[in-house]
Amino acid sequence: xxxxxxxxxxxxxxxxxxxxxxxxxxxxxxxxxxxxxxxxxxxxxxxxxxxxxxxxxxxxxxxxxxxxxxxxxxxxxxxxxxxxxxxxxxxxxxxxxxxxxxxxxxxxxxxxxxxxxxxxxxxxxxxxxxxxxxx
Numbered sequence: 701x702x703x704x705x706x707x708x709x710x711x712x713x714x715x716x717x718x719x720x721x722x723x724x725x726x727x728x729x730x731x732x733x734x735x736x737x738x739x740x741x742x743x744x745x746x747x748x749x750x751x752x753x754x755x756x757x758x759x760x761x762x763x764x765x766x767x768x769x770x771x772x773x774x775x776x777x778x779x780x781x782x783x784x785x786x787x788x789x790x791x792x793x794x795x796x797x798x799x800x801x802x803x804x805x806x807x808x809x810x811x812x813x814x815x816x817x818x819x820x821x822x823x824x825x826x827x828x829x830x831x832x833x834x835x
Contacts, residue, residue: 701830703758703811714785717736717786724763732758732759735758738752758831762827763826765804766822771815785814786816787811791810804825809827
């Protein structure tokens with residue numbers, strides 16, 4: 701599975717998810733993201749149901765690269781606030797990533813993670829993505 705496959709299985713994809721923790725194991729080529737994903741239902745009767753979040757862990761295996769852009773100047777990246785993200789395929793970006801990314805091996809997906817508070821991207825390439833519901 702790819703991150704796009706996982707996003708397609710969620711009501712709102714990874715839009716407005718909250719990134720809690722990232723663990724990268726370079727030796728074993730794995731990464732784990734602890735997230736709260738927005739499970740809103742536009743037809744829900746209460747505001748609480750429209751703003752419902754669920755905890756998940758996204759595991760990436762066959763990690764090829766994890767590239768973080770620095771936070772954009774002028775953005776309050778050091779504020780102690782939620783780290784709200786969105787995730788998509790690199791092919792969907794209007795402009796190519798900067799810095800230039802290495803070519804990923806056959807069978808890898810390449811995705812972006814946009815961090816709103818930084819106004820910057822993280823780029824990731826891996827062979828497989830798995831989502832586990834935590835709560």
